[in-house]
Amino acid sequence: MQITDSAxxxxxxxxxxxxxxxxxxRPFREAIEARITGGTTRLVLDLSATEFIxxxxxxxxxxxxxxxxxxxxxxxxxxxxxxxxxxxxxxNLDRVLRPHDSVEEACDGW
Amino acid sequence: xxxxxxxxxxxxxxxxxxxxxxxxxxVGAAHPDIGATELMRLETALIELVGNxxxxxxxxxxxxxxxxxxxxxxQLIAVLTDTAHDLAPEPGEEMPETWAESGRGxxxxxAVVDELVHQPTEGxxxxxxxxxxxxxxxxxx
Numbered sequence: 001m002q003i004t005d006s007a008x009x010x011x012x013x014x015x016x017x018x019x020x021x022x023x024x025x026r027p028f029r030e031a032i033e034a035r036i037t038g039g040t041t042r043l044v045l046d047l048s049a050t051e052f053i054x055x056x057x058x059x060x061x062x063x064x065x066x067x068x069x070x071x072x073x074x075x076x077x078x079x080x081x082x083x084x085x086x087x088x089x090x091x092n093l094d095r096v097l098r099p100h101d102s103v104e105e106a107c108d109g110w
Numbered sequence: 111x112x113x114x115x116x117x118x119x120x121x122x123x124x125x126x127x128x129x130x131x132x133x134x135x136x137v138g139a140a141h142p143d144i145g146a147t148e149l150m151r152l153e154t155a156l157i158e159l160v161g162n163x164x165x166x167x168x169x170x171x172x173x174x175x176x177x178x179x180x181x182x183x184x185q186l187i188a189v190l191t192d193t194a195h196d197l198a199p200e201p202g203e204e205m206p207e208t209w210a211e212s213g214r215g216x217x218x219x220x221a222v223v224d225e226l227v228h229q230p231t232e233g234x235x236x237x238x239x240x241x242x243x244x245x246x247x248x249x250x251x
Contacts, residue, residue, distance in 0.1 A: 054157050055215040062208075082150060083153075086147075087222075091218055096209075
């Protein structure tokens with residue numbers, strides 16, 4: 001998975017390209033952790049180029065969300081495709097990781 | 111034998127996940143009438159189950175797996191077998207609480223397909239057999 005940062009005001013958008021599965025979940029989790037440790041606690045994950053997610057990837061998202069909130073920030077998701085939305089819904093994680101349609105919407109109202 | 115079959119097999123190493131993704135792409139290319147949602151659901155379940163074998167199967171790095179996907183007019187059938195020495199956990203577990211960071215694999219695999227059945231492989235050799243069934247939507251779902 002390729003992660004690309006961009007700044008949207010006080011929010012950092014991470015574009016997550018590729019598959020977020022067992023083989024990529026750990027480096028993904030570490031990448032989120034590194035940004036929060038570095039003081040970037042308002043994060044939006046742009047999942048529009050995330051092709052596929054599995055339960056390991058979901059675990060990494062939840063870990064990132066918890067970590068961001070512990071640091072006084074938040075982690076939001078935007079632009080998720082059908083597979084990611086289906087998996088979030090079936091695992092009830094859309095209750096805490098509310099999918100935003102667009103990065104612009106997710107960056108609004110912090 | 112019913113339906114057109116597609117197969118992948120090998121050692122349950124992390125690269126096996128790519129093989130499963132490739133398998134589902136192959137099935138989709140050979141059967142453009144299968145709905146994208148149906149393929150996505152089967153792919154999601156198989157990735158969870160194969161990932162489980164890669165992560166937990168013993169002895170590590172030595173467990174073999176085989177996935178067969180059969181395309182039938184009204185349903186998709188997948189059969190996954192492994193040679194893991196340990197008995198896999200039973201499907202049907204409940205989804206863990208919201209803030210849990212693990213434990214969603216098998217409940218998710220069961221939730222995306224219409225039927226998921228696990229059996230220890232019959233005979234003296236160790237292993238597990240997983241049968242997955244997904245009903246096809248009329249006209250592709």
